[in-house]
Amino acid sequence: MSGCTVQTLEPPAEGTTDGPTPAGKTPAGTSSTPGASPDDAKPSKPKPATPPAPAPRTLWSKGDRGKDVRELQARLRQVFWLFEGPTGTYDGSTVTAVKGFQGKRGLPKTGKTDTVTWERLLKMTREPGKWELYASGGQPAATPDPRCLTGRVLCISKTSRTLRWMIDGRTVSTMDVRFGSQYTPTREGVFNVYFKSRHHVSTIYDSPMPYAMFFSGGQAVHYSSDFAATGYYGASHGCVNVRDEGKIAALFSQVRNGDKVVVYW
Template identity: 30%
Template sequence: MAPRTVRRRRLGAVVAAVAVAAPLGVVVTAAPAQAAPWCNVSTGPYQKQVERFLKRTADGKQSLSDCRAIQSFQTRHGIAPNAGYAGPITWGVMSLMNQQKAAGKTPNKAGKCPVNKGRIACVDLTRQLSWVQDGRKLVYGPVPVRTGRDRYETRTGAKKIYWRNKNHWSTLYDVAMPYSQFFDGGIAFHSIKGSVWSPPGSHGCVNMRDADAKKYWSLLKNGDDVHVWGRKPGT
């Protein structure tokens, strides 16, 4: 048997083993452990925007150093392939970050989250932002979140936290969901490992950075209101 055929069969066996080990229905989207061993030196369609975001010379031309800087960003935020190409997914994440930064300390400027409910957790799907307010007072945030991907969209509307479990384990997806606060069926606020900017999104939950999920745990309780609106980019 030819060596190349042997290698292909071994690779197929490894892929099959991984597929069996992964829980049914779970799309494995863990951030790459390291950057791809090569760089795509082609100029991408969002080259200037990406260079500007990374505070590099925005000449619209890909260089090896540009590629490595883009690749580092992609690796940090679980964007695949992480080969340093300035494509639509990478720019989409950066553009979202710009919108989140622009929210500043007035995330409810447009008045989309009710101010007549007292303590309430607000979730803006469009900007992938969440915050806690009490009337018109901003209590905490805004903080970046990661909501449901296409076909698993986080449902919009008025909700209430009805169950909390600090050390929750999902039997459906066989993963840890620390600081879970459920507000809509199986949808909850909870922390995740890795980047909250990692595409394509969750299976419906509002994923948070660990420190933010801990703070939400300390601020909210059963019966508190949650309001969700907007539409996640790409859904």
């Protein structure tokens, strides 16, 4: 006999096997599926659905009015999506312009100005100046000159480009006006209406001057079809042009020879 002794081998403790697991045997605490953990057998909980992003808030839409709409229109004019106005009224032309701007940038073509549309427009434009905001008129009339506060006065502001018809300090009506160019400026100061001519035609320029009310040499307040058609993109030869024929027709019927005219900045 050899000098070797027989050693009794104790079975290994469960869960500590180093080698491969015998076929048909699964160590305690493990899954029968290769690579799976005990938790894999449990049903998984459904993940909560991601809520949809909130729709952008509408700022202005058709029918709205005000200075914010006027600024929107002025900015749309800067990027050549709107060619009319600004008027301060969200009209059909504004809806069409907004749709075009939105479609060009892959935004929903709603025609409504929402927060996303407005932010995109702000990045592409600059803050409009006063003349851009009132390129087609509509600017509030300036505070009357002190010389306008007594009597019957055509109170004409070059700053706001407006005419107030005033009687004893009370404003009866207001209207948009334009003036002469730098080469033919409208005179400033205090004058009086000295001649009225309902169907006047200029003898110098051979152009109609309806509802003319002359106050200084050949300069008069009168209706201008060119002003009505082109707005402030033109100028007179020194006269005070009125664009609203209905308003100046009413004014012509009320003004008398001798009434005061004040032209000021």
